Amino acid sequence: MPKFIWISLFLVWLGGKMTQRPAESATPADTARIDLCEVGNSVFQDGETIIYKLYYNWNFIWLAAGEVEFKVKEYPTYLKVSARGKTYPSYEWFFKVDDYFEAHLDKETLLPTLSIRDVHEGSYTRYDKVILDQKSHQVVYSWGPDKLDTKTSQKAVDGCMHDILSVIYTLRNVNVGSWQTNQQLPVNIFLDKESWQVAVTMVEKYEEKRVKGQGKAETHHLSPQLVSGSVFKEGDRMEIWVSADANHIPLLIESPVSVGSIKAVIKSWSNLKYPFELDKP
Numbered sequence: 001m002p003k004f005i006w007i008s009l010f011l012v013w014l015g016g017k018m019t020q021r022p023a024e025s026a027t028p029a030d031t032a033r034i035d036l037c038e039v040g041n042s043v044f045q046d047g048e049t050i051i052y053k054l055y056y057n058w059n060f061i062w063l064a065a066g067e068v069e070f071k072v073k074e075y076p077t078y079l080k081v082s083a084r085g086k087t088y089p090s091y092e093w094f095f096k097v098d099d100y101f102e103a104h105l106d107k108e109t110l111l112p113t114l115s116i117r118d119v120h121e122g123s124y125t126r127y128d129k130v131i132l133d134q135k136s137h138q139v140v141y142s143w144g145p146d147k148l149d150t151k152t153s154q155k156a157v158d159g160c161m162h163d164i165l166s167v168i169y170t171l172r173n174v175n176v177g178s179w180q181t182n183q184q185l186p187v188n189i190f191l192d193k194e195s196w197q198v199a200v201t202m203v204e205k206y207e208e209k210r211v212k213g214q215g216k217a218e219t220h221h222l223s224p225q226l227v228s229g230s231v232f233k234e235g236d237r238m239e240i241w242v243s244a245d246a247n248h249i250p251l252l253i254e255s256p257v258s259v260g261s262i263k264a265v266i267k268s269w270s271n272l273k274y275p276f277e278l279d280k281p
Contacts, residue, residue: 215278
């Protein structure tokens with residue numbers, strides 16, 4: 001099983017959470033005016049928690065591998081968003097994972113000022129800490145096998161920059177209900193000591209999707225472009241179905257990886273800003 005299997009899931013999230021309640025007065029040209037440097041938040045709130053069940057497909061067999069939990073915590077001067085992914089104990093004999101991601105977001109812009117990634121996957125460990133100065137377009141990043149053994153460097157970046165978690169929560173506030181099929185939005189993200197631009201494509205709007213064990217819902221179907229490397233092959237794309245309501249929750253994510261494929265299915269949610277439920281089968 002490849003390293004970064006859990007990180008690959010988060011990369012799936014990268015472009016997936018792009019939706020907002022439909023705006024009938026909007027036009028396709030609105031997408032060209034989207035400024036991801038200052039989006040603001042009208043979708044999520046303090047205490048929001050969403051849990052997903054993760055599956056790994058190996059030799060045509062879907063294995064329930066673990067869960068990932070996303071949380072929001074509001075502080076006086078910033079928002080802390082976090083995600084922890086862990087394998088089930090019954091799966092750990094095969095490949096044990098305990099990954100943690102955290103970001104501190106500016107309340108006005110949702111841009112990150114701090115990004116932390118603490119990865120434990122089998123025998124592999126990785127710690128990354130990034131401090132982002134959005135005004136001067138500089139990042140200071142530290143990386144190493146753990147937080148006590150890191151190297152530090154600094155780099156200038158072109159314009160504002162997101163991390164994995166900030167772009168998830170920012171894109172939940174973007175209106176894709178006004179998009180045309182095949183329209184795209186570029187996203188800038190700092191990851192693995194580099195800045196990347198990833199395009200997200202609208203596949204289909206208001207598509208009814210059934211979520212295993214939960215029910216069905218009206219969704220927007222999105223497909224983010226991925227960065228090829230040790231996890232993804234050139235041309236790989238993810239498929240993401242996001243609730244077409246006021247909460248903009250990703251309900252189902254499917255993705256190929258270098259060996260097999262992965263799937264995330266929503267399991268539970270609490271403290272959402274707006275009422276939400278799926279239609280039972």
